[in-house]
Amino acid sequence: MPGSTRNHVSRFPDADGYYGDFGGAHWPEHLRPALEELAGAYGELRSSPAFWAELDSVRTGLQGRPTPVHYLENISKQLGGARIYVKREDLNHTGAHKINHCVGFALLARRMGKRKLIAETGAGQHGVALASAAARFGLACEVHMGAIDVDKVSTNVSLMRLLGAQVVPATSGQSTLKEASDSALGAYTEQHAHALYAIGSAIGPHPFPMIVRDFQSVIGQEARAQFLSITGGTLPDHVVACVAGGSNALGMYSGFLDDAEVALHAVEPLGKGAELGQHAATLTFGRPGTLHGTSSVVLQEDGGSPAPVRSIASGLAYPGVGPEIAMLCKSGRLSVGTVSDDEATATFLRIARHEGIIPALESAHALAFATRLAANRPPNESILVNLSGRGDKDVNFVLAGHDGGQPLQP
Numbered sequence: 001m002p003g004s005t006r007n008h009v010s011r012f013p014d015a016d017g018y019y020g021d022f023g024g025a026h027w028p029e030h031l032r033p034a035l036e037e038l039a040g041a042y043g044e045l046r047s048s049p050a051f052w053a054e055l056d057s058v059r060t061g062l063q064g065r066p067t068p069v070h071y072l073e074n075i076s077k078q079l080g081g082a083r084i085y086v087k088r089e090d091l092n093h094t095g096a097h098k099i100n101h102c103v104g105f106a107l108l109a110r111r112m113g114k115r116k117l118i119a120e121t122g123a124g125q126h127g128v129a130l131a132s133a134a135a136r137f138g139l140a141c142e143v144h145m146g147a148i149d150v151d152k153v154s155t156n157v158s159l160m161r162l163l164g165a166q167v168v169p170a171t172s173g174q175s176t177l178k179e180a181s182d183s184a185l186g187a188y189t190e191q192h193a194h195a196l197y198a199i200g201s202a203i204g205p206h207p208f209p210m211i212v213r214d215f216q217s218v219i220g221q222e223a224r225a226q227f228l229s230i231t232g233g234t235l236p237d238h239v240v241a242c243v244a245g246g247s248n249a250l251g252m253y254s255g256f257l258d259d260a261e262v263a264l265h266a267v268e269p270l271g272k273g274a275e276l277g278q279h280a281a282t283l284t285f286g287r288p289g290t291l292h293g294t295s296s297v298v299l300q301e302d303g304g305s306p307a308p309v310r311s312i313a314s315g316l317a318y319p320g321v322g323p324e325i326a327m328l329c330k331s332g333r334l335s336v337g338t339v340s341d342d343e344a345t346a347t348f349l350r351i352a353r354h355e356g357i358i359p360a361l362e363s364a365h366a367l368a369f370a371t372r373l374a375a376n377r378p379p380n381e382s383i384l385v386n387l388s389g390r391g392d393k394d395v396n397f398v399l400a401g402h403d404g405g406q407p408l409q410p
């Protein structure tokens with residue numbers, strides 16, 4: 001069972017779905033029965049050992065879990081500071097951590113007697129993972145995707161179709177992740193009698209943020225045990241993850257939240273700079289607000305509507321953040337840093353050239369922050385980074401020089 005022995009994870013959310021000041025279920029009234037049905041079904045399965053045993057077995061065979069923890073020896077030695085380790089979520093089937101909760105949602109849907117999974121996707125990672133999980137469990141799959149992203153990551157679109165999913169382009173507004181989420185919610189509103197909404201991150205109304213965190217907590221549980229075994233009993237001094245909604249980060253943090261001596265860092269995309277519209281650094285520049293059914297921190301324009309966002313990493317371009325991340329940040333348990341497009345791109349190339357690993361641009365944000373941190377910390381300290389996904393999807397984009405700039409020198 002997810003984190004049943006860990007204090008923090010069992011304390012939040014409260015009975016109303018709140019994480020301190022944040023969370024709750026702020027969805028239209030007519031969707032309340034769907035949320036209550038989901039909360040009831042998941043509430044029962046959460047304490048069913050047979051459910052978690054089946055999930056574990058699918059994860060071993062289909063996904064390739066456990067993923068290893070690996071020392072970045074070359075980069076660490078170049079920096080001459082703290083040692084950097086990575087949790088290799090890029091080695092998951094379909095290339096990122098997202099399949100951890102997609103397989104969970106597919107199993108949940110089957111237990112609930114649903115026939116279809118509906119979701120949104122940004123970089124396409126969530127859509128491909130969900131399409132694979134749906135195929136494995138014999139479920140239909142409908143993926144909503146911003147029209148801009150459909151063009152940007154066309155290989156992932158082909159993979160989704162090959163795996164049997166229907167891809168629905170969202171063409172309103174900026175035509176990226178936020179619009180895809182709106183569109184997916186509309187579809188779920190019409191189809192919830194026979195479909196389950198498999199949200200893409202630890203966001204949305206209760207119980208979604210809790211369910212996604214629980215399914216992702218396998219990352220932190222594995223990583224903690226692996227790290228202790230590698231170091232002979234020492235915990236990392238720092239744990240770093242990139243944050244959009246917060247699913248890969250919470251998955252990783254959940255292994256370390258109760259270890260007060262481990263510093264937790266969230267890394268947000270600064271895009272092209274601090275001006276509103278140029279980044280997606282929600283915790284850094286946002287204010288309390290409600291987005292997609294949860295009350296949390298939101299990047300807002302003066303009038304209070306969600307601000308336009310940008311990041312070289314499509315999967316990080318979201319103007320909100322999950323409520324649990326907002327709480328951890330407000331309480332001071334989690335500190336927040338930012339990384340620009342250029343810094344993430346330089347780190348992408350550096351990790352490829354010196355470590356033989358091609359990270360997703362999303363993960364390159366966490367790695368860039370970690371290299372900056374490592375350079376300022378002594379060699380007896382260690383940093384554990386969640387390498388959330390692989391960068392095959394980003395290779396052409398980076399080598400062509402992003403936004404029409406000069407081709408990059410590897």
Ligand SMILES: *Cc1c(COP(=O)(O)O)cnc(C)c1O
Pocket residue numbers: 096097098123125126200201202242243244245246247248249315316360362363388389390
């Ligand atoms: C989607 C994605 C992210 C960001 O989403 P979170 O829910 O914040 O984890 C990070 N890395 C990769 C590789 C992704 O695909």
